[in-house]
Amino acid sequence: MSFKRHNYKSLKIWQIALEIANQISDLVSTFPKFERYDLASQMSRCSISMPSNIAEGSSRTNKSFSHFLDIALGSSFELGTQLLIANHRNYIKDELLNELENKIKEFQKMTMSFQNNLKS
16 A cells, blocks of 8 residues: 655645754753753754654654654644743743744644644
8 A cells, every 4th residue: 555755845844843943953052051951952852853753754654644743743832831941041032932932833733734634
């Protein structure tokens, strides 16, 4: 049985996830050194997980791809929480927090919609 492979680079959800990962990379480089192995590292891993799981899942069956999208979504929710912690610690200004939260919400909405279309 054959299945359609997705070109992950052409997927809008991958493009948004990559933008988020790059923004997070720039952001955590401004965090205090003592956070490098804690919050900054966690945020980096979560943000990198989002486009990475989309890319990895894109070569799989739709059912398997959907599982990788679940992981990417989970990472996006985890990242949202970590951004709130960073904001509380004054590592990120409210304006940037709101911008990133909106981008993450857009990613989540689009990814869930894409995932629903995979299943139909």
